[in-house]
Amino acid sequence: xxxxxxxxxxxxxxxxxxxALRCDPISGHVSLFWYQQALGQGPEFLxxxxxxxxxxxxxxxxxxxxxxxPEGSVSTLKIQRTQQEDxxxxxxxxxxxxxxxxxxxxxxxxxx
Amino acid sequence: xxxxxxxxxEMSVQEAETVTLSCTYDTSENNYYLFWYKQPPSRQMILVIxxxxxxxxxxxxNRFSVNFQKAAKSFSLKISDSQLxxxxxxxxxxxxxxxxxxYGKLTFGQxxxxxxxx
Numbered sequence: 090x091x092x093x094x095x096x097x098x099x100x101x102x103x104x105x106x107x108x109a110l111r112c113d114p115i116s117g118h119v120s121l122f123w124y125q126q127a128l129g130q131g132p133e134f135l136x137x138x139x140x141x142x143x144x145x146x147x148x149x150x151x152x153x154x155x156x157x158x159p160e161g162s163v164s165t166l167k168i169q170r171t172q173q174e175d176x177x178x179x180x181x182x183x184x185x186x187x188x189x190x191x192x193x194x195x196x197x198x199x200x201x
Numbered sequence: 202x203x204x205x206x207x208x209x210x211e212m213s214v215q216e217a218e219t220v221t222l223s224c225t226y227d228t229s230e231n232n233y234y235l236f237w238y239k240q241p242p243s244r245q246m247i248l249v250i251x252x253x254x255x256x257x258x259x260x261x262x263n264r265f266s267v268n269f270q271k272a273a274k275s276f277s278l279k280i281s282d283s284q285l286x287x288x289x290x291x292x293x294x295x296x297x298x299x300x301x302x303x304y305g306k307l308t309f310g311q312x313x314x315x316x317x318x319x
Binding site for chain 2: 120122124129130131132133134137139145178180182184190191192193194195197
């Protein structure tokens with residue numbers, strides 16, 4: 090497709106369950122970012138890939154969060170043993186360094 | 202660390218009128234990029250306009266323009282001839298220049314909810 094695609098759009102997880110969120114970036118985009126957006130807030134940076142290399146993971150809130158991009162294209166954000174505070178929208182973006190990032194529609198995660 | 206501040210939680214405007222959204226930021230960098238993003242209820246973050254700090258000329262994209270005041274670290278967005286479809290949350294964002302370790306990473310403000318009334 091022409092844009093950044095994320096799946097699933099919505100995910101409800103029971104507390105303690107593991108989840109995996111997928112991001113398909115725009116074809117050819119070297120950079121890929123994950124952000125976490127709490128309700129009514131601006132997105133907060135989680136992690137950054139350049140091709141398959143994870144260059145910055147300073148925003149990951151705990152060791153329960155793990156991201157990978159093994160072939161430099163599709164990326165997966167995994168959250169282990171989900172907690173209620175993990176409930177948020179998770180946004181993926183790819184870019185065009187200096188040109189701004191292009192975002193997907195996000196995955197809304199609700200932990201119950 | 203960079204910070205981005207949007208001091209207007211909510212704004213409203215009548216259709217066809219002009220509205221200005223405020224943004225200030227703090228950085229020790231000399232070169233950087235600034236962006237305005239729009240997020241409608243669909244959650245899709247849409248790039249509205251970008252500004253490179255080394256360019257003195259204010260960026261313009263159709264009905265959208267910015268007032269970039271580098272010394273004051275201010276980056277406001279002006280929307281002219283407002284349309285109902287402009288109703289959304291607007292985020293101001295900062296990005297460090299190339300060569301920095303976190304190049305590409307965006308730091309967002311808290312957002313401003315804009316409502317355009319018919």
